[in-house]
Amino acid sequence: MSAQHRPMKFSTFNLFHQFEGMTVREVYDYNLELAEYVEELGFDGFWVAEHHFRDYGTIPCTPALLSYIAARTERLRLGTGIVVLPLHNPVHIAEQIAQLDVLSGGRVDFGIGRGYQSVEFESFGLDLAEARDRFNESLEVIQGLWTRDDFQHEGKYYRTGTINLVPKPVQQPHPPVYVAAVSPETVELYASRGLPILADPAAPFKKVGRAAEAWHAAAANAGLDRPDVDLVVSRSVYVAPTIEQARTDQERFEKSFDRARIFNKQSAPIDSSTGEIAKGFEYWQDRYLKGGSVGNDFRWEQLEVIGDPERVIGQIRMLQEFGFSQLMCDFGSTRPVPLEQMKQTLKFFAEEVIPAFR
Numbered sequence: 137m138s139a140q141h142r143p144m145k146f147s148t149f150n151l152f153h154q155f156e157g158m159t160v161r162e163v164y165d166y167n168l169e170l171a172e173y174v175e176e177l178g179f180d181g182f183w184v185a186e187h188h189f190r191d192y193g194t195i196p197c198t199p200a201l202l203s204y205i206a207a208r209t210e211r212l213r214l215g216t217g218i219v220v221l222p223l224h225n226p227v228h229i230a231e232q233i234a235q236l237d238v239l240s241g242g243r244v245d246f247g248i249g250r251g252y253q254s255v256e257f258e259s260f261g262l263d264l265a266e267a268r269d270r271f272n273e274s275l276e277v278i279q280g281l282w283t284r285d286d287f288q289h290e291g292k293y294y295r296t297g298t299i300n301l302v303p304k305p306v307q308q309p310h311p312p313v314y315v316a317a318v319s320p321e322t323v324e325l326y327a328s329r330g331l332p333i334l335a336d337p338a339a340p341f342k343k344v345g346r347a348a349e350a351w352h353a354a355a356a357n358a359g360l361d362r363p364d365v366d367l368v369v370s371r372s373v374y375v376a377p378t379i380e381q382a383r384t385d386q387e388r389f390e391k392s393f394d395r396a397r398i399f400n401k402q403s404a405p406i407d408s409s410t411g412e413i414a415k416g417f418e419y420w421q422d423r424y425l426k427g428g429s430v431g432n433d434f435r436w437e438q439l440e441v442i443g444d445p446e447r448v449i450g451q452i453r454m455l456q457e458f459g460f461s462q463l464m465c466d467f468g469s470t471r472p473v474p475l476e477q478m479k480q481t482l483k484f485f486a487e488e489v490i491p492a493f494r
Contacts (some may be wrong), residue, residue: 142461143365143442144452144493147181148482149175149217149370151469152201154191163194164201166475171205173479175212179484181245182209188256192451206240214243217370218316218334218463222252222270223260224295226277228230234282234305242306247334247368248275249316269293282310306475314368318347330365337370337466340438341454343421344369348459366462369455370439373465375448375485376428382443386432389471441465445488457465 150170154163171182184201187193187301195201202214214236219229235302237244250271251257257264281301289296305311314334316327323333333351337343355361372469374389376382436442441451441463451465462486467473 142366142456144456144460145180145181145366145462146490146493147213147215147368147462147464148180149183149185149464149466151185151187151466152194153469154194154471160194167476168205168208170482171212172208172477173208174482178490179212179482179486180462181213181215181464183215183245183247183323185217186220186381187253188223190255190257195346195476197232199236200228203236203239206236206243212243213245213262214240215464216247218247218249218314220256221248221274221278222251222262222267223256224274226274227281227296227299229274230278230281232302233278233311234301234303237305237307237311238303242311244305244307244311245312245314246311247316249334249482264465266293279310279313287463306352312366314366318343320346323347323350324354327351327360328358330355330358330360330362332365332367334464335367335369335460337372337464338439342438344455344460345458352459365449367460369458370464370465370466371455372435372442373448373463373467374440374442374481374486377484379443379444379447383432383436386436386440386442389468390432390435431484440458448485448489449492453490456493 148170152163154160158166158198166182174182182205183327184195184198186195186198187192196355196473198219198400199317202216207216216233219233221229221466233244233246246345246440248271250267252264252267257267262270270293274356275289277289277294277296280289281342282305285300286298287296287301288298313331315322315331316336317326317333318321318339326333333347335347339347347370355365374382374385376385389393429437441448441455443451455463465485467485469479474479
């Protein structure tokens, strides 16, 4: 089956951002109700973000939160979007994700990345410049623990005794692994190992299109481009009854978005010893230190899935033709949207857009 003919799946991205005037418990209650609602509406998955020490995302332990959601849902796929591997002992992550897979009946999607926020790495006493190497070694340990008995590892950053993991995951050989990546060299590296990508929501359509093309080419060359492998693309998504309403709403959304709470030096990958962008993170220079500011026209044409149902369906078909088979929809996690209004947004999308892909 060619990439563009793979069925499109739809999931939601949930930052669990704490807005002014909300307690953390209220943040949790809001998003937990949405988890049950998106399952009712027919969405395929629910992804949650890991962040530490800030109100920009209030989930420090995604497996624990998803275990709670697993008990409140029956069918919904449960995604880590993402686990920041360098911040954790890989043995603990292997155990926690395997346990979650058992409890959920094999519904885990394991999204991972190397992270980027300087405040998180410094607070854990880690060198941000080591993030990529720690990530690669951690993934090696986790996959080894899931798939091999009497596993043992002796590496630069991690060492284990001889381990037989208990429990092991339900899904075989292990839960699907999605690597946050968009640069061609990173995409090709993981494609050659058969690991699908999770494409950055801040990368324009052309860039994610090139990433998907590079992934499928490299995976096919390695004999690993299978029909059951999903490439995931994350986008800001909004559908309104008319184009005019969507444009008006987009301008209103931008005014309610406190960009400084997200794009700042705490979020940027700064090497504290030099005060400059950490080695290996040059891609983030403009995106974070310059405030990540883009105009409404750019977001409308090149970044967001937005418009009336016809336009949104067309944009999703474009992503499908690029080679993606799952759209992770951020319906407004960085702006304060009342619960009932968010439910209306989700319902309209589920009724007007998703049926075109079923």
